[in-house]
Amino acid sequence: MSEALVAVETAGTDTSVPAVSGARQFWRRLRAQRAALVAAVVVALLVLVALAAPLLTALEGQDPTTYHPSLIDSARGGVPIGSLGGIGADHWLGVEPQTGRDMFARLVYGARVSLGVSLGATLAQVVIGVAMGVAAGLGNRWVDLVLSRITDIFISMPLMIMSLALLAIVPSGFPRPVLVALIISLVSGWSTTAKMVRAQTLALKNLDYVSASRLSGWSTWRTAVRELLPGLAAPVITYAALLVPANISAEAALSFLGVGVKPPTPSWGQMLTSADVWYQAAPQYLLLPALALFLTVFAMTVLGDGVRVALDPRAASRLRIGTGRKREARAGTAVPKPGPAATEATQDATQDVVPDATQDATQDLVPDAVPDTASDAVPGAASKKEERA
């Protein structure tokens, strides 16, 4: 796959700051961004709603699978009786056309599947991607070649087609949401993660402390776990935040093609798929899952940006349109593009820039190269910048 794409896709996700350095600072920086904070609250609420679905529906006195034939007009295709799709005290968000199932219950249970599938898929993508990326980065030339080639093959596979084929092969007894999550993660997403992690690994490998641990006779495995993974955490977490919305959309697309999560289990994608034709006759049927999906993707994206900034406040500060990266790119071992600032908040960091840091790409990855900002990386070090941001 294109090294350029890795750079592009992961724009702003890389950071040279080992994440172990400052969980506290991370939170402080995240809190400093109002938009990200609101987004985080929204995401937390969505997850809470999904987890508490049985409680919420019990509160309403409904469940997502019971049919209410008396609430729909069978002669008119099963459109809900009453205004706004039958919204009332019994059914807070009305009922579903054709079945009369409770919309609120389906929506909150749908959150379980949609969020579960997308988060599960993201987790799988990250695990596979990191494993493949680190292995390719640390392994010898042949390991790297084979793993990179495998990654390329997966990138060239059309997601939809492979999903259609794979879903037909797996026995029907296999839990469907898990299967959908697995297939989404297997066919997409992990490959970009792997490419990014590989490039990061290659860069980190040359860092003094990693090289030192390798030289001092640590096994590759130990090196990976003890020294590399912490350094990878920040870019991976940031990239994962971008994968979640993409996975939610993938779930919806699979539902559209008829291979998503199976009824009676509700999912937002599935609801949207059956609802789009109802746009004129029962608009709320379409609008509710569409709004839920929008809210989630929006919140996730804003949160993702916030996380990126919080993890790497120096993103904007690093001037690295230098020759080093270009040389690397041509050699086919590009280091990901430097992280752009995601919000204005980090603009202030610019003054910390040390022009010399652009001389060589790998130098940027040495925390010491940027003395001032590197202090962020030191646990417990007070940071004036956060207060300013």
Add this chain to the structure above:
Amino acid sequence: MNGFTGFVLRRLIGALVTLFVLSVIIYVVFYVTPGNVAQITCGPRCSPAQVHQVAQQLHLDDPLYVRYWHFLQGLLAGQDFSTGTSVEHCPAPCLGQSYQSDRQVTDIILTKLPVSLSLVLGAMVIWLLLGVGTGVLSAWRRGRLSERVLTAVTLAGVATPVFVIGLILMIVVCGELQLLPFPQYVNFTDDPEQWAWNLLLPWLSLALIEAANFARLTRASMLETLAEDHIRTFRAYGVSERAVIARHALRGATASVIALNAVTFGSAVGGAVLTETLFGLPGIGQELVHAVKVVDLPVVVGMVLVTGFFVVLANAVADVLYAVADRRVVLA
């Protein structure tokens, strides 16, 4: 340049290996996938004897490796097919013949590809305008209301599946306002104007989905550039913000945008399944889904190779353009 030639050569070999392995994977996956191909081809009420005849006709009883070998032979040396009354030659590179329609796969691809390319090329113009435009505006007016609104709009495009956006657009624009005809593919060579009018909505729907990525990237790259020292210097010298944005920040984002564009383009050629299905555009994606459902292996393999080729090609192009564009940025 030695480095460049080496790069191209490596990518070429890599691409061939990738496509080769891809074709093997497809053969294996579709070999184990359920669905009795001979029965599907023959019809559900064919007798066992008839099904057997059809299986022989299509060489479905041969072992997997023999079938794959025939596929490779056809690819390199061409193949002959019987129409019943005569023999038809399929010249190399022959991707075989559809089990269902008896058409040569290369013919099918040649009729579908222009449709997919039309869709993606047009959509590309829109997603670039919309995405980069939104990105620029939001970098420029960062933090203000107009930025927030724009970002929300592009994100709405990402968050709403194309089958919802497209259908609503069609109902409103074509059905209620009657501003455009309901999309129906017209060949560019037949009538360029009708081609464009008919594709406008599909372009818009597809572009809305991709635009947000471009907006995010443009904005991020521009902010990065704007934070650089020399920009600060320009500002200090009194160069207007507008000029800074236009001359420097935007140029800084070009490399990344070009790279993302090449890759998005490559994967959309075969990947715009939902858009093609909804708008009834007879492109690669729609055909692929159909072929998968009827287990039409030659068509699936042929099309996956073509779409895979576009992905591989696009990635290579992205790398080259990225390198070239990046240098210009540096030189500037």
Add this chain to the structure above:
Amino acid sequence: MRQPSVIARRVAAASVSLVVAAGAAACGPEDSDAKGSGGDSAPHKGGTLTVLNSEPQTDFDPARLYTSGGGNVPSLVFRTLTTRNRENGAAGAEVVPDLATDTGRANKDATVWTYTLKKGLTYEDGTPITSADVKYGIERSFAPELSGGAPYLRDWLVGAADYQGPYKDKKGLSAIETPDARTIVFHLNKPEGEFPYLATQTQFTPVPKSKDTGTKYESHPISSGPYKVVKNENDGEHVVLERNTHWSPATDAERKAYPDTIDVRSGLDSSVINQRLSASQGADAAAVTTDTNLGPAELAKVTGDKELAARVGTGRFGYTNYIAFNPTVKPFDNPKVRQAISYAIDRSSVVNAAGGSALAEPATTFLPNQKSFGYTPYDPFPAGKSGNPAKAEELLKQAGFKNGLTITLTHSNDKNFETSPEIATALQDALKKAGITVKLQGLEDNDYRDKIHSVKTEPGFFLAHWGADWPSGGPFLAPIFDGRQIVKDGANFNTGLLNDKSVNGEIDAINKLTDLDAAAKRWGALDQKIGEKALVVPLFHPVYKRLVGSDVKNVVISDWTGVLDISQVSVK
């Protein structure tokens, strides 16, 4: 039934393409029947009729098409020995002569059928149509290269079982004789009083041997009907038919052929087709569809709009959706269990899942609720509108399931009407009331079809459907309940694995009848007898509602196809 795979997403819309494959059918305005056939003003001749379809007109070869009554668009190009009567309602379920002078003359036991061609019949190039061409057309339908048609010719003609078509076997079929250029004689291996119905299928279309191009014939089949193919792009995605000047209306009492041009566009999304027909802009005003029904959502919108409602045509095609039991699988070997489930069925919720009372009618009989099938109303296990859980529980107790019952319902994951997850889910909800816990086993469509049609893998309890090859009890009951049609090593449709001597005997006896009305009555009686065995639970018969463009006149919907007959339509 030939079932082209459908990328089906709209619950109701896809159903017909499954039934009358190759776009055999369409339909139109209820009230325009009067307008059209009333004859106040003569229908307008000329213009272009646009057909907006979801499924491409693939396999446009008379040998490969699997149609009921010769199909809709195909019937514009292919004339057959007999054809369906192009009339509204029940009259439209009758078989009438087409190329032949009558519907066929049988010998005493209906094993030999003789037809005589009308005089003055020619192809689109002016050459005469001969009985040898009809014979050749049938022979080539046996070629494995041109597979796809119905199984009856192979089953019925003497010595045809292993025939491989004229390409491999130059001798031809001895069961078909052509003593002269206008006479053709068929020798059957058993009495078949319904042979005239079979002779409506496209395999009975003449194909001139000198023009046969094998698998390439479909791109330009030689027309014997009122239209000829002038364009066939991308395997039937865009087909344009124009008037065949060598067609003589004097020899064709059935096809009206008012428009000059028929423009068939396919590959469209079903919701888009309905949007276009309701908007009726430009060329769409003179448009119909031959494969897309109104779905429930669209129906909800249309019924609120008088102008649109007036443009909806309603029809019924002989079709039944049902639950099939495999009595060799426990606990369905126990008739009491099967009866209990029959009692517990909530047909109103199934009907809702299928699109509501306007798009589906609850079924208690296996035969469709139409006269030509010999429909005899019966309800051996009355479940009322929404099930009789008390009676079901009682039967389950008798069967030894005191604490309820847990069973698995197999269905297809494809979102098409009959076997969709939606129907399965509705059943799951309804059976809960009778203490029956239903687990759903959704299979990918190809997997589902392989499994339910194989004796070895057939599940115990699954969704199924059956449609009429022609409007009679014969092709409806025999493939499903005739013990001799159990196929051990291939596609089996006798899902109940019923092999009952008295049933087999009655099927044979009825097949001897050439009086089709008398036969119909006995099919009805046989249906009731089989129904009492509780091997299936009939669920519903679909109702087809379709929009036509605002300029479309002369809409005729027969009980044979249930949808608008494209050969009768005129456009303004």
